[in-house]
Amino acid sequence: MRRLRAVTTRVEQRRRTETRILTAARQLFGEQGFDRTTIRAIATRAGSDPGLVMRYFGSKEKLFAQAAAIPADGPIEGSPEQIAEQLVAALTEKLADEPAAALAALRAMFTHPEAAEEVRAAMTAQQRQVAAQLSGDDALVRSGVIGALTLGLVISRHLVRLDGLDASPEELMAVAGPLLEKLATG
Amino acid sequence: MRRLRAVTTRVEQRRRTETRILTAARQLFGEQGFDRTTIRAIATRAGSDPGLVMRYFGSKEKLFAQAAAIPADGPIEGSPEQIAEQLVAALTEKLADEPAAALAALRAMFTHPEAAEEVRAAMTAQQRQVAAQLSGDDALVRSGVIGALTLGLVISRHLVRLDGLDASPEELMAVAGPLLEKLATG
DNA sequence: GTCTATAAAGTGATAGAC
DNA sequence: GTCTATCACTTTATAGAC
Numbered sequence: 001m002r003r004l005r006a007v008t009t010r011v012e013q014r015r016r017t018e019t020r021i022l023t024a025a026r027q028l029f030g031e032q033g034f035d036r037t038t039i040r041a042i043a044t045r046a047g048s049d050p051g052l053v054m055r056y057f058g059s060k061e062k063l064f065a066q067a068a069a070i071p072a073d074g075p076i077e078g079s080p081e082q083i084a085e086q087l088v089a090a091l092t093e094k095l096a097d098e099p100a101a102a103l104a105a106l107r108a109m110f111t112h113p114e115a116a117e118e119v120r121a122a123m124t125a126q127q128r129q130v131a132a133q134l135s136g137d138d139a140l141v142r143s144g145v146i147g148a149l150t151l152g153l154v155i156s157r158h159l160v161r162l163d164g165l166d167a168s169p170e171e172l173m174a175v176a177g178p179l180l181e182k183l184a185t186g
Numbered sequence: 187m188r189r190l191r192a193v194t195t196r197v198e199q200r201r202r203t204e205t206r207i208l209t210a211a212r213q214l215f216g217e218q219g220f221d222r223t224t225i226r227a228i229a230t231r232a233g234s235d236p237g238l239v240m241r242y243f244g245s246k247e248k249l250f251a252q253a254a255a256i257p258a259d260g261p262i263e264g265s266p267e268q269i270a271e272q273l274v275a276a277l278t279e280k281l282a283d284e285p286a287a288a289l290a291a292l293r294a295m296f297t298h299p300e301a302a303e304e305v306r307a308a309m310t311a312q313q314r315q316v317a318a319q320l321s322g323d324d325a326l327v328r329s330g331v332i333g334a335l336t337l338g339l340v341i342s343r344h345l346v347r348l349d350g351l352d353a354s355p356e357e358l359m360a361v362a363g364p365l366l367e368k369l370a371t372g
Numbered sequence: 373g374t375c376t377a378t379a380a381a382g383t384g385a386t387a388g389a390c
Numbered sequence: 391g392t393c394t395a396t397c398a399c400t401t402t403a404t405a406g407a408c
Contacts, residue, residue: 010391033297035221039384049393054385107296110345111219124349131350138361144350145339145361151346152338153331159296160337163310164317164330175324175331179365196373225402237375240403 018056020046025067029104034064034112061114068105068115070122076129083133084184087146088177094154096169103158123147136186146183149176204242206232211253215290220250220298247300254291254301256308262315269319270370273332274363280340282355289344309333322372332369335362 024045028037039060043050057063076086094102108115131143153176156162165172210231214223225246229236243249262272280288294301317329339362342348351358 014391036297038382040382050384051386051393052391055392060384110293110296111222116346120346120348127349138357140350141353141357141361142350144342144348144353145358145365147348148338148342148351149335149365150338151342151348152334152336155341156330156334156337160302160306162306162330162333162337163313164326164328165334167327167330171324171327172331175327175369179331179335179368182365182368183361200373224400235375236402237404238373241374246402 014056017046017048017052021048021053021056021063022067023100025063026100026104029064029067030100030107032107033110034108034115039063064104064108064112065114068101068108068118070102070105070118071099072122073126076126077133080134080185081181083130084181087130087150087180087184088173091150091153091176091180092169092173094150095157095172098158102154106155107159123151130184134184134186142183142186146180149179149183200242203232203234203238207234207239207242207249208253209286211249212286212290215250215253216286216293218293219296220294220301225249250290250294250298251300254287254294254304256288256291256304257285258308259312262312263319266320266371267367269316270367273316273336273366273370274359277336277339277362277366278355278359280336281343281358284344288340292341293345309337316370320370320372328369328372332366335365335369 021042025037025042028042028045031037039050039053042063043053046053053063057066073090074086076083076090078086105115105118109119110116127143127147130146131139134142136142153165153172157165157172207228211223211228214228214231217223225236225239228249229239232239239249243252259276260272262269262276264272291301291304295305296302313329313333316332317325320328322328339351339358343351343358
């Protein structure tokens with residue numbers, strides 16, 4: 001009985017430490033990118049130590065891969081009007097929240113090849129879905145511009161903190177929404 | 187006479203070496219960002235050596251500041267229609283060329299605070315000009331979205347090489363141009 | 373004037389003490 | 391199981407040889 005309790009506690013304890021490390025890693029990778037984030041700094045912020053970080057995650061690369069895994073967007077389909085609606089909903093969410101894992105990948109992608117691949121894969125997947133349902137021979141270009149606009153807005157708001165983009169998601173979407181509709185419906 | 191010739195040659199030689207170093211630095215900073223670009227690599231690409239690079243430019247920071255200085259855009263003014271026209275012209279140029287200095291600053295801005303300031307200053311300057319000439323109480327937001335769209339397109343094309351953005355500048359602007367007009371004219 | 377050799381600092385990773 | 395001490399390496403920057 002006592003023994004069983006002690007085991008679960010130990011497992012639970014380890015799980016929590018791993019989570020703390022992962023959270024700290026996401027924050028730091030998101031703030032400073034891959035190269036400037038040190039194992040030492042992650043350990044300190046997680047209230048742990050460098051050796052443990054290495055033991056749990058194997059290497060800085062593997063830790064980054066777990067911390068910066070981008071959650072896949074839901075499927076996008078339907079008429080151009082429905083597509084536009086879904087794009088608006090997805091973008092609104094990205095502007096309102098600060099998806100830590102995605103931000104880490106986004107900041108790192110400009111200097112870290114694997115992060116670039118991660119982001120490109122996520123964007124390409126969505127883009128293909130959109131392009132397939134749009135009509136017109138410029139469907140690919142239009143879906144590309146949709147991706148660029150989305151990327152530009154998310155980066156400008158969360159990473160660059162550009163002037164004028166600190167408005168509420170509603171105010172931003174009141175301006176950006178019609179653009180997405182125009183792009184989707186041609 | 188001989189002496190004079192020798193002097194100019196030496197000065198000229200130094201100027202050329204400096205230019206070669208600066209060009210190599212721009213390329214490498216643009217390809218890999220600030221941290222992953224080493225003085226050694228710059229010297230090698232420039233056909234020179236690390237000691238000389240340091241001697242000429244003082245430090246890696248100072249070299250970067252010179253290599254990644256963003257040329258200011260021309261003034262933007264007039265009616266909303268004229269603004270839109272100028273924005274389209276400026277963006278067309280940014281998509282057609284690969285402005286090495288600006289790309290270096292753009293790639294580095296996500297990990298290097300001073301590069302971030304450089305880009306932010308350039309973008310804010312243009313944005314203020316645009317916002318001042320637009321009407322409506324959402325002028326600031328609209329000028330912000332103009333900036334985000336511009337940033338997104340340039341980054342997606344030159345840095346991320348996103349699917350669908352490898353089209354000709356004309357094809358891209360056929361899609362993106364109307365968006366800028368919509369944003370400028372309300 | 374140009375380049376070689378080295379110093380000083382900081383990194384990821386590892387081995388082994390508790 | 392957790393953490394301390396250290397290794398091996400790479401970087402910028404400098405000092406001095408040619």
